Amino acid sequence: MTQLLDYVLGGIGSGAIIALMALALVLTWRATRVVNFAQVGQAMFTTFIALSIQTLTGNWFVALIGAIIAGAILGVIVQYLVLRPVKRMDTSGAIIATFGVLIALQAAAGMIWGGDSQAFPQPFGNTALTVFGREWPLSAYDLVVIGFAAVMVVALTLLFTRTSLGLAMRATAFNPEVARLSGVRVGRTLTIGWALAGVVGGVAGVLVAPTSAISPNSFDILLVFAFTAAVIGGLDSLIGAVALGIGTGLVLSVVSGYSDSSNAPVAALVLLALNLAIKPEGIFGHNKARSV
Amino acid sequence: MPGSETSPLVELTDIRIKLSGLQILDGVSISVPQGKVTGLIGPNGAGKTTVFNVISGFLKPDSGRVDFEGRALKRIRAHRLTKMGISRTLQGVGLFGSLSALDNVMIGGSAQVRSGLLSQSLAMPWTDIETERLRVRALAALAELGIEDQAARLPSELPYPIQKKVALARALVSDPKVLLLDEPAGGIGAPDMAELGRLIRSWVPERTVLLVEHHMELVMSVCDLIWVLDAGKVIASGTPDEVRNNPAVLAAYLGEEGAA
Numbered sequence: 001m002t003q004l005l006d007y008v009l010g011g012i013g014s015g016a017i018i019a020l021m022a023l024a025l026v027l028t029w030r031a032t033r034v035v036n037f038a039q040v041g042q043a044m045f046t047t048f049i050a051l052s053i054q055t056l057t058g059n060w061f062v063a064l065i066g067a068i069i070a071g072a073i074l075g076v077i078v079q080y081l082v083l084r085p086v087k088r089m090d091t092s093g094a095i096i097a098t099f100g101v102l103i104a105l106q107a108a109a110g111m112i113w114g115g116d117s118q119a120f121p122q123p124f125g126n127t128a129l130t131v132f133g134r135e136w137p138l139s140a141y142d143l144v145v146i147g148f149a150a151v152m153v154v155a156l157t158l159l160f161t162r163t164s165l166g167l168a169m170r171a172t173a174f175n176p177e178v179a180r181l182s183g184v185r186v187g188r189t190l191t192i193g194w195a196l197a198g199v200v201g202g203v204a205g206v207l208v209a210p211t212s213a214i215s216p217n218s219f220d221i222l223l224v225f226a227f228t229a230a231v232i233g234g235l236d237s238l239i240g241a242v243a244l245g246i247g248t249g250l251v252l253s254v255v256s257g258y259s260d261s262s263n264a265p266v267a268a269l270v271l272l273a274l275n276l277a278i279k280p281e282g283i284f285g286h287n288k289a290r291s292v
Numbered sequence: 293m294p295g296s297e298t299s300p301l302v303e304l305t306d307i308r309i310k311l312s313g314l315q316i317l318d319g320v321s322i323s324v325p326q327g328k329v330t331g332l333i334g335p336n337g338a339g340k341t342t343v344f345n346v347i348s349g350f351l352k353p354d355s356g357r358v359d360f361e362g363r364a365l366k367r368i369r370a371h372r373l374t375k376m377g378i379s380r381t382l383q384g385v386g387l388f389g390s391l392s393a394l395d396n397v398m399i400g401g402s403a404q405v406r407s408g409l410l411s412q413s414l415a416m417p418w419t420d421i422e423t424e425r426l427r428v429r430a431l432a433a434l435a436e437l438g439i440e441d442q443a444a445r446l447p448s449e450l451p452y453p454i455q456k457k458v459a460l461a462r463a464l465v466s467d468p469k470v471l472l473l474d475e476p477a478g479g480i481g482a483p484d485m486a487e488l489g490r491l492i493r494s495w496v497p498e499r500t501v502l503l504v505e506h507h508m509e510l511v512m513s514v515c516d517l518i519w520v521l522d523a524g525k526v527i528a529s530g531t532p533d534e535v536r537n538n539p540a541v542l543a544a545y546l547g548e549e550g551a552a
Contacts, residue, residue, distance in 0.1 A: 170391060184403070185403075
C-alpha cells in the first residue's frame with residue numbers, strides 16, 4: 001500500500017507537465033477545431049531558446065520568460081502563416097499541416113542546436129523531500145512544477161470566465177460566424193488562442209526539460225501522453241485536460257513502478273482505446289449538437 | 293420615393309449579386325428611413341436574407357452601393373458592424389450554446405470594450421471594471437425584455453420564445469442605431485408575437501428597425517414602410533395599406549390566378 005502511495009505521489013509532477021501540454025492542445029482545439037500536433041515541436045523549440053538564454057544569463061527565470069515570449073510568438077507565426085491559409089481549404093489538411101510544422105521545427109532545431117540530448121540546468125533541488133521523518137517521492141522541483149501548473153490553470157480560468165476577451169474566445173470556439181456578427185474580431189481571437197497555447201506549451205517544455213534533458217525529438221512521447229489526456233478529458237474542456245493530465249501522470253507512474261517505464265506509452269494508448277470504446281466524447285466532453 | 297420625408301439611415305442602390313449562376317439580387321434599391329420600422333417581405337427565395345447579408349458584410353455585391361448615415365460603406369467588415377451602430381439577429385436564434393444567457397448578451401457589446409489585448413490577457417484591474425460595466429448593460433438589456441431572471445441559464449434550458457428574447461437582447465446591448473431583425477417572430481406563438489410587436493414599436497423613433505418577416509399580421513401592424521421583393525427584384529413599396537392592395541404583391545404571394 002505504501003509503495004502504491006509512493007508511485008501515485010511520484011506521478012503528480014509528471015502529471016502536471018502532461019496537464020499543461022494537454023491544456024495547450026485543448027486551447028488550440030477550442031480556438032480552431034484543429035489538434036495541433038506541432039504543439040510539442042513548438043514547446044521543444046522554445047525550450048531550446050530558453051536553454052540558450054539560460055546559458056547566456058545563468059538565470060532560470062529569465063529563461064522561462066524568454067520561453068513564454070518565444071512560445072507566444074511561435075504560436076502566432078504557426079497559426080498565421082501555416083494554419084490560417086491551409087484551414088481555409090479544409091480542416092484535415094490543417095491537421096496534416098501541423099505534422100509538417102512539427103517535422104520542420106525538429107529539423108530546424110537539429111540544425112541550430114544539434115541532434116544530441118542536452119542537459120537543462122536544474123533550477124531547484126531534485127532530491128526527495130523528507131517530511132515527518134519519511135522520504136517522499138516528491139522533490140522541491142516537483143512542487144514548483146505543480147505550483148506553476150496550478151497558477152497557469154487559475155490564470156486561464158480567470159481569463160476565460162472574467163474578461164470579455166475570454167468571452168469572445170468562448171463564443172468564437174462555439175460559432176465564429178455569429179461571434180463575428182456580434183462584434184468579435186474572430187481572426188485576432190483565434191490567433192490569441194494559439195499564442196496562449198504556445199505560452200502554456202513553452203512553460204511545460206521548460207518545466208519538463210530539467211528532468212529529461214532536451215533534444216529535437218525528446219518531447220514526442222509527451223505528445224502521446226498529452227493527447228491521451230486531452231481526448232479523455234473531452235478535448236473541449238480545460239478542467240478535463242488538467243484532471244486527466246494529472247490522472248494520466250498518476251496511472252503512468254503506477255504502471256512504470258509495477259512493471260517498467262517502457263510500458264508507459266502502451267498504457268497511455270490502452271487508456272485512449274478504452275475511452276474511445278466506452279465514452280468517445282470524453283469524461284468532461286459534452287458533444288451536444290449545436291443549434292443556430 | 294417612400295419614406296423620403298425622413299432621411300434614410302441605410303440605403304442600398306442598384307445591388308446585384310449572382311451566386312452559383314443564379315441572379316439572387318437584380319438591381320435592388322431600398323432605403324430605410326431613420327427612426328421608422330421598415331419591413332422587407334417577399335416569398336421564399338426572394339432575396340430578403342441576402343439583403344441582410346449584404347448590409348452585414350457577409351456577401352459582397354457584384355455591383356451597387358450600400359450607404360449608412362449618408363456615407364458609402366466600401367468594405368463592410370462584419371465584426372465592425374456593432375461599433376458602427378448596426379445590430380443583426382439571425383433566423384432561428386444563433387445563441388452560443390455553451391454560454392449563459394447573460395454571457396450571450398455580453399458578447400453583443402464586447403466590441404465596445406476598449407481595454408487592450410495585453411491588459412485583458414493579463415487580466416488587469418481596469419479590464420474588470422469594463423467587463424463589469426458590460427455585465428450591467430447586458431443585465432439591463434435582459435431586463436428591458438423582462439427576462440433578467442433567466443440570466444444564468446444556458447440557452448438549452450430556456451423555452452424558444454425566451455431564447456429569441458436573449459438574441460434580441462444581444463442585438464440591443466450595443467445600443468444600435470439600426471436593428472436588422474431576421475424573422476424575429478419565427479417559431480413563437482400569438483401572445484408572444486403581440487408582445488414582440490409592442491416591443492418593436494417601442495424602439496422607434498430612437499432606433500431604426502429593418503424587419504424581415506413572414507408573419508404578415510406582425511409586419512402590417514408594426515411597419516411604417518414596406519419593401520416587397522420577388523425573385524431578387526423590388527416589386528413594390530409603400531405603407532402597409534398600399535402594399536396590401538398592390539396587385540403585383542398579391543400576384544407574387546398568391547400567383548397570377550389568386551391575384552385576379
